[in-house]
Amino acid sequence: MAIRSKRASCHSSAGKHESRQIMSHKKSTPILGEHNAKICPVCGKRSYSAGGIHPQCAVQQADAPRAAQINAKKKAEAKKTPVARKLPQTWTKKTCPKCRVEVHVRKKTCDCGFDFFKS
Ligand SMILES: [Zn+2]
Numbered sequence: 001m002a003i004r005s006k007r008a009s010c011h012s013s014a015g016k017h018e019s020r021q022i023m024s025h026k027k028s029t030p031i032l033g034e035h036n037a038k039i040c041p042v043c044g045k046r047s048y049s050a051g052g053i054h055p056q057c058a059v060q061q062a063d064a065p066r067a068a069q070i071n072a073k074k075k076a077e078a079k080k081t082p083v084a085r086k087l088p089q090t091w092t093k094k095t096c097p098k099c100r101v102e103v104h105v106r107k108k109t110c111d112c113g114f115d116f117f118k119s
């Protein structure tokens with residue numbers, strides 16, 4: 001008889017624990033669904049890896065900017081040569097026909113007294 005009563009008390013306490021566990025288990029267990037999968041930005045296919053990108057695609061992506069940089073460098077070098085050429089200085093200066101001295105275009109008269117506007 002004593003054993004029975006013990007079991008009964010044991011059962012009741014177990015029941016209390018069970019109800020508590022059910023309460024705490026509520027709202028856990030998130031559903032791992034399709035939205036968890038990421039789309040690989042390189043190949044556009046679904047990727048389940050941490051970064052959302054396939055390892056082999058990551059390698060491709062790492063190489064892409066390097067190739068672009070090389071292309072940009074080549075373009076810049078091709079553009080450089082014509083720009084480097086200096087403009088002739090003659091457009092800022094004019095030569096005095098009397099003393100053959102170069103005078104600034106904005107000057108009306110030469111130091112020798114030659115008047116550019118009179119000639
Ligand atoms: Zn990929």
Ligand SMILES: [Zn+2]
Pocket residue numbers: 096097098099100101110111112113114
């Ligand atoms: Zn002059």
